[in-house]
Amino acid sequence: MKKEITVAFIGNPNCGKTTLFNAYTGANLKVANWPGVTVERMEGAIEDHGHKIKLVDLPGTYSLTSYTMEESVSRDFIVSDEVDVIVDVVDTSSLERSLYLTLQLLELNKPVVIAANMMDIVEKRGIDLDLHRLSEILGVPCVPVVARKKKGLKALMHAALHQAEESNAINHQPMEIERDIVRDHAMIYTSDIEEKIGQVEDQIPVDANRNRWIAIGLLENDEVLQQKYPLDLKKIAGESISDRIVNEKYDY
Ligand SMILES: Nc1nc2c(ncn2[C@@H]2O[C@H](COP(=O)(O)OP(=O)(O)OP(=O)(O)O)[C@@H](O)[C@H]2O)c(=O)[nH]1
Numbered sequence: 731m732k733k734e735i736t737v738a739f740i741g742n743p744n745c746g747k748t749t750l751f752n753a754y755t756g757a758n759l760k761v762a763n764w765p766g767v768t769v770e771r772m773e774g775a776i777e778d779h780g781h782k783i784k785l786v787d788l789p790g791t792y793s794l795t796s797y798t799m800e801e802s803v804s805r806d807f808i809v810s811d812e813v814d815v816i817v818d819v820v821d822t823s824s825l826e827r828s829l830y831l832t833l834q835l836l837e838l839n840k841p842v843v844i845a846a847n848m849m850d851i852v853e854k855r856g857i858d859l860d861l862h863r864l865s866e867i868l869g870v871p872c873v874p875v876v877a878r879k880k881k882g883l884k885a886l887m888h889a890a891l892h893q894a895e896e897s898n899a900i901n902h903q904p905m906e907i908e909r910d911i912v913r914d915h916a917m918i919y920t921s922d923i924e925e926k927i928g929q930v931e932d933q934i935p936v937d938a939n940r941n942r943w944i945a946i947g948l949l950e951n952d953e954v955l956q957q958k959y960p961l962d963l964k965k966i967a968g969e970s971i972s973d974r975i976v977n978e979k980y981d982y
């Protein structure tokens with residue numbers, strides 16, 4: 731494993747990224763109970779198990795395919811090679827809304843750990859969240875934390891370092907396997923969409939493990955990717971299927 735590891739905190743607005751960042755770094759960045767507080771990326775450094783760890787706090791974002799300035803800051807950083815591990819901070823008190831971004835992050839095929847934050851609220855409501863099962867379905871560790879009370883920090887960083895170590899051999903392996911299909915993706919789309927993803931993948935230059943993400947992004951009409959990879963999508967994939975891809979993510 732590299733000597734210095736960069737861990738990026740990403741998640742929906744207001745899910746507790748900066749609170750978590752402060753809890754690790756002892757920094758006192760502004761935290762307030764409304765979305766859009768963080769507009770720039772912020773860095774801090776800690777040491778753990780003899781590793782130097784650079785922590786990066788990012789602005790909130792609902793997806794990697796959207797275009798506000800804050801969202802671009804997050805997206806550009808998260809897809810860059812600077813990031814060794816992604817900590818996807820999820821507000822467990824509104825879990826469903828958070829998982830769209832989670833699926834996009836998994837498609838990036840980088841090491842991901844889910845920080846299941848706000849577990850105090852979930853417990854107070856008497857909800858019994860099966861994080862173990864969620865972790866099985868998504869194929870990545872899912873660690874319960876309460877950023878505001880500094881609970882779960884050690885376990886989360888441990889999981890993040892472990893993912894970084896394993897990263898040479900990453901392939902998220904979700905559990906819900908149909909025996910005849912080897913699934914190494916977080917989710918599989920309807921077969922005609924998968925076919926188009928494959929066709930687009932064949933047309934883009936090899937970019938590590940990122941080709942599937944790029945192909946899906948292109949088909950989702952991600953403008954930044956479309957500028958970088960000017961393919962004739964109509965010719966390859968026919969009519970636009972971006973809505974269907976988005977909907978299938980939500981359905982999943
Ligand atoms: N109950 C509870 N509240 C929390 C927890 N973590 C953070 N909060 C609160 O959630 C609110 C938002 O926290 P921030 O850390 O600013 O969230 P953020 O994700 O950085 O927000 P943006 O930068 O705007 O995207 C604050 O009021 C925090 O005190 C937690 O584990 N439990």
Ligand SMILES: [Mg+2]
Pocket residue numbers: 747748749767768787788789790
């Ligand atoms: Mg913040």
